[in-house]
Amino acid sequence: xxxxxxxxxxxxxxxxxxxxxxxxxxxxxxxxxLAAESYDSYDSYGMEPQYTEFLFWGVxxxxxxxxxxxxxxxxxxxxxxxxxxxxxxxxxxDLWVFRFALCGGVDVMNVSPSRLLDDPSYEDYHAxxxxxxxxxxxxxxxxxxxxxxxxxxxxxxxxxxxxxxTETTHDALRLFTAQASLSYVYWFAGPESSQxx
Numbered sequence: 001x002x003x004x005x006x007x008x009x010x011x012x013x014x015x016x017x018x019x020x021x022x023x024x025x026x027x028x029x030x031x032x033x034l035a036a037e038s039y040d041s042y043d044s045y046g047m048e049p050q051y052t053e054f055l056f057w058g059v060x061x062x063x064x065x066x067x068x069x070x071x072x073x074x075x076x077x078x079x080x081x082x083x084x085x086x087x088x089x090x091x092x093x094d095l096w097v098f099r100f101a102l103c104g105g106v107d108v109m110n111v112s113p114s115r116l117l118d119d120p121s122y123e124d125y126h127a128x129x130x131x132x133x134x135x136x137x138x139x140x141x142x143x144x145x146x147x148x149x150x151x152x153x154x155x156x157x158x159x160x161x162x163x164x165x166t167e168t169t170h171d172a173l174r175l176f177t178a179q180a181s182l183s184y185v186y187w188f189a190g191p192e193s194s195q196x197x
Contacts, residue, residue, distance in 0.1 A: 020065035023144070025185030027075060029056040033178040056084060062185060067091055069101050071133075077176075083110045084176060086150075088133055099137040099144060104153070107131045109173050127173035129154040137185075144185045152177045 035054050058075020069092035074085040090103025110126040130153045137146030155174040 020063055021187045023060075023062040023064070023185040023187040025060045025062070025144075025183050027056075027058045027060050027073060027181050027183040029058070029075060029179040029181035030054055031056070031176050031179050034175045056179065056181075058084070060183060060185065062187075064092055064187075067093060069103060071101075071103055071105075081112050082176065083112075084108070084179075086131060086177075088131070090133070094139070097139050099135075099139055099146070101135045101137075101148075102133075103135075104130065104132045107152070107177050109176050111173060125173070129174055129177070131177060135183075137183075142187050144183075144187065146183055146185075148181050148183065150177065150179050150181070 031054055054077070056075040056077045058073055060071060060073035062072075063070040069088075069090050071088040071090075072086070074083065076083050084107065086105060086107035088103035088105035090101055090105075092099060092101040106128065107130075108126060108128050110124060112124045131150050132153050133148055133150035135146055135148030137144040152174040155171050155178075158171055
């Protein structure tokens with residue numbers, strides 16, 4: 001863990017030494033793994049799940065010097081009852097009107113069941129782990145619209161070692177971080193800079 005954080009800090013320092021684009025945007029995400037698991041629960045009661053209930057809404061801050069991409073974001077589900085944050089570092093390549101990125105990093109999930117269920121007797125709990133993410137953006141002038149898919153690497157490794165069970169609270173919470181997301185980002189750089197990158 002310390003080694004990974006040290007590498008991230010070094011990459012951030014290297015990135016800060018050069019000129020860069022800075023992007024601020026909004027995101028919406030859907031956790032298919034969680035929805036699939038919840039579908040089984042709904043099905044056992046003879047109910048139909050409403051998949052729009054699983055949407056996360058959030059913001060992202062991106063920093064892109066040359067081929068390096070630093071992506072930090074936070075999103076929420078059910079009026080703040082569940083908060084998801086991440087810090088990712090990776091490689092980003094522009095090809096014509098497309099921007100490809102492959103990143104990895106650390107994410108945090110915090111759940112407040114007392115807020116969700118309106119019952120103060122419940123305590124908050126959280127999970128921290130590593131993630132990997134791939135994204136494809138379409139460049140539109142100084143903006144990008146894109147899709148990304150992320151997986152919780154630690155939960156995937158645990159599943160491969162111990163089967164597909166997510167009986168522990170930690171692994172169950174980490175299913176929230178397996179997300180497919182849509183983002184709109186505005187980049188603070190002129191058209192000339194965008195074309196060079």
